[in-house]
Amino acid sequence: MSRPFTAGDLRRWEAHAVPAWVYKGVLLAGWGFVFGYAITAPTSCTPVAPCLPDPWLSVAAAALLATPVLLWREPVLGCALGAGFGLTEVVSEADDGIRLAFGLHGLACALVALWLVEARRAQHRVVGSLSTPVRVPNATPARFTGRTVVAVLMLLVGLLALVKYLVDSSDLAEHTAAATRFGGRVTAVGEHDVTVQLASSRRTFDVLSTEGYAVGSEVPVLVDGEWAQLVAEPRDVTFPLTVMTISLGMAAFLRLRDLAGRRAWHRVFAGPSPAVEVLVRADMRGRAVLHTVDGRPFASMPVSLPFEDDRMLAVGDLSHGGWVVLSGPDQVLLPTRPLRPSHRELPRFDDPGEELLGVALEVPPLPYPVPPHRRDVVAGRWLFAAALFLTVGAMTLDGPVVLTALWTAGTCVLAGWVRGRPSAVFHHDHASVRSWLRTYRVPWSAVTSIRRDGERLVLELESGARFTLASSRRPVAELGALARRLHDLAPTREEDVTSRFGGALPVVLCFAVAAGAVLWLT
Template sequence: MTQTSAPISVGPAFESVPAWLSADAAAWAGARPGWWARPLWSVLALLASVAAAIGLEPMAVCSEAAPCGPDWVGMVQFGLAVGMPYWFARLPELALVAAPVLAVIVAWEELPATGWASRSANLAVIAALGLGWAAARARLAARRRQRDLVRQAGAAAVGHGWVKSTGAAPGRGRRGLVPIAVGALLCAVAVGAVVLGLRGVGEDERQAARATRTEAVVTGRTDMTLKVRTHDGRRLTVDALFPEDYRLESTVVVLEDGPWRRLAAEPYDAFDRQLAALAAGLPGLSLLTTGLLARRRAAALRRGEVPALRVLKRWDRKGRSWVYAADDTAGRRPLFSCVCLPVSTGAGEHGKAGGVDDLDDVDEADDVDTADVCTVDGRVPFPAAGLREAVMVGAPYEGGELAFVMTGGGAEASVVDCTVGPVRVP
């Protein structure tokens, strides 16, 4: 492998690091998935098909034979449909598992519904989920191809040792802990809401088993109640979730147990508990997955055998780092971008670790609107528009974790930058 013509002054350990040349970088860029695997197409297809399926779904009428009880499978189906667009875009690992689950639920619950229009819309939902699953798998396969190409182009070395040789250790093991903690807390809240909902359903079923069945005639209705007259002449007001489903002068069954009463066709509704479970569970699951992935990738960067390559690097005015091939001195073709923070300034035992530990949980950051994100001691170390040689430690791919070692303005000073967000391919 051809070496860079001007080795950077970060110590003798880096003198043999090969350069990431344009030919190798072009092969790496060409390993990206095809245009059809872009998350945009999967998201648009899913949103359009789900909207059509909801609009064409036949309305169910509450009756004693088919009571309108809490629909737990429907809650899972709705939650997966809401979370799937984000998972298609940002978490293909989670989409790879969730998409087949949602497809099975749709096929089992919705396809038997009457009407060709509704059935066709739900088939379109399953097709959109299939497209999203195939796109997620293609993106993950492209990541593996890109990692393999970088390993072939670079020299294998222990990433933690390479960066530690400059006087810093990236991350100190805290990467991903905040989203893991918040995600676990939200998931616990979701589980608690489900438990409370199931407890309410159980109490309602026990009370209904003890209640007396009374037939009554509907004499009037409001937005939330029915006015009925029993056969013995009593006039009652009963809560109703769907009063419009009951025609005047129709007969309904009322369950009574002392002061407690409800319609036999409308068991306890756990909608508020289900809504709380979805509101906490969806972001909780996403954060937990994001944190676990970030922690695993950062641990591999600190302890695993990772490649090292010489590249060119620059900062834009918003503090985002852009990486170029080592021989692209004109900076014409950026390979990828990422948000970095320094973890050391200087070398040896006086190297000061910081930055990443304070902001080590910006796992899904796309735009950090700060002019001095990549700073050393509160200042931009190099001109934002200028290219700077650096050693890239780690394999770049969409969502990956990297470290960069470069000179920091003095003959012996060095800066180690670590990503605080996933790599983004332009």
């Protein structure tokens, strides 16, 4: 019998944890300060000392851009990337101020990374002193189809970005070799560009800084027919390398995460592993939230199967960032992501929501899409408008900000589609419930309870799974009555819940193609 994990044990376990404000607050704010200082530092480009593009810096910039995201989601990896980029800047950066700023931030990231790793080891030791070795029966391995699809897409984007860089750099080399050097006179200086009058034409060039240019000054220009560039600031075609590195890094991260999960499962199934008894409850997204046996939440993770709230054995590496297998009386739940801190209180067991017992007298024409709430429809339209604005704006930008604009636009597209579309469609024998990635076919015969959670309709199944619909412009009591009527009229036969790819996935894929086209054109 494994020992229950109590609030006292939790205090010992959490005493070793790194406070979230260290990496989500201090390091993130430090990154913002250092990044802002670096992009606003004065730059001087001259024909004698031109600002030459650095392909390796563009590759390393992927680590710089990924650091703030990973500090929030994967702090150990985020700290490692921050430390690595800081070391790169210390070795290669010519500006003393930028080198010092990134060096100090990289040192802080390295120290926090060591702290996080040691904290995880200490938590593992605490659990080891409390746990009892148990053997877990083999379970069906979870499939990561969605992650595999995303990894393949990222791999394709990375390869396309590499092809674009090779094409652009080859074209640039050909023009540079065939070009003739001419002198030009600056006729206008804009905020980020200068206009130069040549012998036969007038050209406008984007520049890093306009401080070194004055109206009337002479600047050397390389000209090859319609192609031209400043000698002091050659054209930078290395941005696709940043896109390539981010895409390939994401593909590798997703694949390595799957392998790490499978190795963790095999370690647990191979022999006795440390285990403690915890209370496990499902949140609104179906994730397993781990509580002490006296009801205090402390961590969460997504799992492979739906489950009923119950006491289970947490087997394996019970630490922040560890992989934990949950073993219940009748099933084994495999984690699909590592354990993360979670202290949000969930609804109480004795308040499952009001049971809706009303039955509709008439059934509307089927299939019946559950109409989304008007505020969600309006929000969805604004999100789509924001995505369109950001995508069009990205075509006029240059550098890493293009990737930021497209990422934000993709997030707006996903959120707009999910909020503005019906969350479910009622059929005569089942309900099609949509998530952003999949569409679930929920037979009415498998539904055992129809409840309300505020203004949301909840369908509960005999297996313990819950499907919560988004708020609708139709009152939840009326939706419950309609669902009850369809449930009573549905044929009574044994059917399981099935799912298929759907939801917003086609929209995300279409936007990924559009974003790839924007990156290719810019």
